[in-house]
Amino acid sequence: MLSVDSQMSEDNLRQVIDTLPTLVWCTRPDGSTEFLNKRWHDYTGCSPEESRVHGWQPTVHPEDLPRVVAKGQELLASGQPGEVEGRIRRHDGVFRWFLLRVEPLRDETGKIVRWYGVQTDIDDLKQIEEKLREEDRELRRITDAIPQTIVVVDTSGVPIYANQAMLDYAGLSAEDILTSGFRERFSHPDGLEKLKEQRAAGLSRGLPFELEHRARRKDGEYRWCLVRFNPFRDEMGRVVRWYATGTDIDDRVKAEERTRNENQVLREQIDRDSMFEDIVGSSEALRKVLRQVAKVASSDSTVLILGETGTGKELIARAIHKRSKRASRAFIGVNCAAIPPSLIASELFGYEKGAFTGATQRRLGRFESASGGTLFLDEVGDLPLDIQIALLRVLQEREIQRVGGNTAISVDVRVLAATHRDLDVLVADGKFREDLLYRLNVVPIVVPSLRERADDLPLLVEYFITRFGKNAGKTFRAIDDKTLNLFRAYGWPGNVRELQNVIERAVILSEGDICAVDETWLKRPSSHTAASPAFALSGVLHKREKEMIEAALAASNGRVSGPTGAATKLGIPTKTLDSKIGRLGINKYQFRASGTEPFA
Numbered sequence: 001m002l003s004v005d006s007q008m009s010e011d012n013l014r015q016v017i018d019t020l021p022t023l024v025w026c027t028r029p030d031g032s033t034e035f036l037n038k039r040w041h042d043y044t045g046c047s048p049e050e051s052r053v054h055g056w057q058p059t060v061h062p063e064d065l066p067r068v069v070a071k072g073q074e075l076l077a078s079g080q081p082g083e084v085e086g087r088i089r090r091h092d093g094v095f096r097w098f099l100l101r102v103e104p105l106r107d108e109t110g111k112i113v114r115w116y117g118v119q120t121d122i123d124d125l126k127q128i129e130e131k132l133r134e135e136d137r138e139l140r141r142i143t144d145a146i147p148q149t150i151v152v153v154d155t156s157g158v159p160i161y162a163n164q165a166m167l168d169y170a171g172l173s174a175e176d177i178l179t180s181g182f183r184e185r186f187s188h189p190d191g192l193e194k195l196k197e198q199r200a201a202g203l204s205r206g207l208p209f210e211l212e213h214r215a216r217r218k219d220g221e222y223r224w225c226l227v228r229f230n231p232f233r234d235e236m237g238r239v240v241r242w243y244a245t246g247t248d249i250d251d252r253v254k255a256e257e258r259t260r261n262e263n264q265v266l267r268e269q270i271d272r273d274s275m276f277e278d279i280v281g282s283s284e285a286l287r288k289v290l291r292q293v294a295k296v297a298s299s300d301s302t303v304l305i306l307g308e309t310g311t312g313k314e315l316i317a318r319a320i321h322k323r324s325k326r327a328s329r330a331f332i333g334v335n336c337a338a339i340p341p342s343l344i345a346s347e348l349f350g351y352e353k354g355a356f357t358g359a360t361q362r363r364l365g366r367f368e369s370a371s372g373g374t375l376f377l378d379e380v381g382d383l384p385l386d387i388q389i390a391l392l393r394v395l396q397e398r399e400i401q402r403v404g405g406n407t408a409i410s411v412d413v414r415v416l417a418a419t420h421r422d423l424d425v426l427v428a429d430g431k432f433r434e435d436l437l438y439r440l441n442v443v444p445i446v447v448p449s450l451r452e453r454a455d456d457l458p459l460l461v462e463y464f465i466t467r468f469g470k471n472a473g474k475t476f477r478a479i480d481d482k483t484l485n486l487f488r489a490y491g492w493p494g495n496v497r498e499l500q501n502v503i504e505r506a507v508i509l510s511e512g513d514i515c516a517v518d519e520t521w522l523k524r525p526s527s528h529t530a531a532s533p534a535f536a537l538s539g540v541l542h543k544r545e546k547e548m549i550e551a552a553l554a555a556s557n558g559r560v561s562g563p564t565g566a567a568t569k570l571g572i573p574t575k576t577l578d579s580k581i582g583r584l585g586i587n588k589y590q591f592r593a594s595g596t597e598p599f600a
């Protein structure tokens with residue numbers, strides 16, 4: 001029994017509760033209604049009389065009633081506080097969502113003496129929630145219709161949604177995508193770690209980024225995909241989501257790979273055709289050079305390649321590059337003698353926009369183009385002195401400055417240089433800087449002249465005949481003995497290049513299966529020929545030949561053709577005599593008698 005005081009306070013309490021702008025009620029320990037506040041009656045339009053007879057149940061939406069009742073029973077049984085959502089009918093018949101929160105009231109022994117309930121209108125919240133859900137469904141419908149794969153990830157990269165295209169592509173369910181380990185199943189194991197690192201780095205930067213990876217399609221095939229990550233920010237500018245869109249680029253990647261391979265094959269083919277790797281010869285002189293090549297190739301030191309013109313200095317430079325660790329990078333050759341002196345600086349070091357009239361945009365020089373690779377400075381002895389200073393600085397500092405620029409750009413380039421000139425003489429004449437010579441001359445390689453490796457002649461001849469024969473679609477059984485003897489006697493001032501040219505001509509002009517060379521094709525013996533007895537003999541022969549032709553020309557008043565011409569006198573065809581006159585440097589005009597007619 002409650003005391004008068006407590007009865008008083010109970011009434012006061014009810015009064016207070018009645019005036020609360022919230023729907024409040026209380027029940028007895030068994031759950032039977034004891035009191036519904038005024039606000040409850042006002043809101044529901046259900047009078048105290050009606051609620052006494054029918055209870056509160058008619059105010060709950062029939063669809064929600066079973067759930068609300070079940071929850072009530074569960075709480076009664078457990079004695080624990082709890083809550084349930086349900087729609088409550090307003091006095092005007094409109095149902096609104098409410099949160100029904102129930103708390104037990106216990107006496108000092110812990111026994112439940114009452115249950116208090118509070119109903120809070122959450123309809124607006126519910127509607128926002130529903131709107132969001134609808135928007136979400138709409139977004140899904142849209143993204144599902146996009147043929148591109150889309151995965152939405154949270155700020156730490158964990159997937160929270162994948163569109164239909166993604167599920168179809170991977171053959172996975174939405175749940176699969178959300179479970180951990182999805183990446184491991186979806187991405188190729190090779191490079192997975194790197195991919196994770198790239199993704200983490202991109203996410204931490206908070207800016208759009210892309211990455212490529214091999215994704216496992218539902219048929220088990222791994223295909224290259226380009227994934228673009230775009231951040232989605234809240235109104236404070238914070239990244240709240242990332243949208244990762246994937247595009248299958250496998251066909252493109254494979255096509256590029258094919259092109260790369262084809263290019264590689266083509267490059268190899270070109271290399272073979274240009275004989276860059278084919279250094280023909282087995283003479284000791286050449287073998288010594290090749291041993292040096294093998295030794296210097298792996299180091300990064302500057303190499304100065306010396307030798308007469310046409311001896312194969314560029315071939316040696318390429319061989320060094322191809323055997324070095326820079327082999328996969330560029331080999332850039334510059335013929336310093338072929339570039340006008342005023343252009344060499346911009347050719348080697350590049351220039352900035354506006355550096356000079358016509359410099360409409362920045363251009364990289366050969367040093368920068370060769371970055372990571374090798375720069376071959378051919379005919380380095382022909383470099384103007386001011387460029388020699390600049391080159392020396394580059395070799396020392398490993399930095400260049402573009403023409404018209406003022407910042408130093410570091411370059412990682414190995415320099416190989418070559419010249420047919422005697423650099424010591426140039427230094428003595430003040431035409432070449434001694435300090436640059438020392439810098440370049442770290443490892444010198446002297447390529448022997450063809451005279452010094454006469455043993456290689458048969459091999460080279462055979463090699464060039466086969467090569468040019470193949471190009472011309474001709475096969476030769478042999479080279480005639482006369483030609484070989486001629487070659488052996490000749491001084492080859494143009495070295496292998498000259499031999500190559502002579503054979504190319506012979507191959508084109510020879511009929512049948514014997515390749516023959518006309519001796520008139522060979523240049524005048526060079527000054528080197530005096531050194532060896534064989535060349536001394538050929539010098540004598542040339543001298544004698546010249547004397548005979550000059551005598552015949554004198555006897556025929558400088559006339560070459562015709563019955564009284566020098567050719568008839570010498571018993572050789574006019575054409576042969578003409579080319580001999582050219583080769584031997586004879587001035588036929590000096591034999592012309594004044595007043596005679598122009599001759600052939």
Ligand SMILES: Nc1ncnc2c1ncn2[C@@H]1O[C@H](COP(=O)(O)OP(=O)(O)OP(=O)(O)O)[C@@H](O)[C@H]1O
Pocket residue numbers: 274275276278279280281307308309310311312313314315316378418419420496497500
């Ligand atoms: N040992 C060799 N085997 C095959 N071909 C060679 C050999 N040596 C040189 N050649 C060929 O001779 C030609 C001239 O060679 P290269 O251009 O390397 O000579 P170089 O010494 O650099 O000439 P230059 O001093 O005129 O620049 C090239 O076509 C090269 O392929």
